[in-house]
Amino acid sequence: PAIVPFLTSPDIGLRQKSVYALTGFGEAAKPAWTNLLQCLNDTDPWTRMSAATALRAIDPVGASKAGVK
Numbered sequence: 001p002a003i004v005p006f007l008t009s010p011d012i013g014l015r016q017k018s019v020y021a022l023t024g025f026g027e028a029a030k031p032a033w034t035n036l037l038q039c040l041n042d043t044d045p046w047t048r049m050s051a052a053t054a055l056r057a058i059d060p061v062g063a064s065k066a067g068v069k
Contacts, residue, residue, distance in 0.1 A: 007035045012044050019047055023054040030058055037066065 006018035019039055022029040029036075036058070039051035055063040 001031060004032050004035050007032070007039055012047070015039070015042065015044065015047050016050065019050040019054055023050065023057050026057050027059065029054065033058060033062070040068070 003018050003021050006014045009015050009018070019036065022032050022036065033055070036051045036054050040048055040055075042048050042051065052063070052068045055066065055068045
């Protein structure tokens with residue numbers, strides 16, 4: 001939960017690092033699911049790609065149902 005506020009930081013680097021960190025938590029990052037879904041619309045392509053990777057790591061079935069490719 002402490003990482004979630006950084007997902008909307010104006011600093012691209014902080015957003016990228018936050019998404020990457022959540023990926024490492026795997027299923028334990030489930031509380032950040034909605035916030036990561038919002039990152040799929042980020043202006044930064046790396047953040048968008050990493051958010052998709054994180055969502056698949058957290059819940060592959062849920063990511064598929066949400067249309068994450």
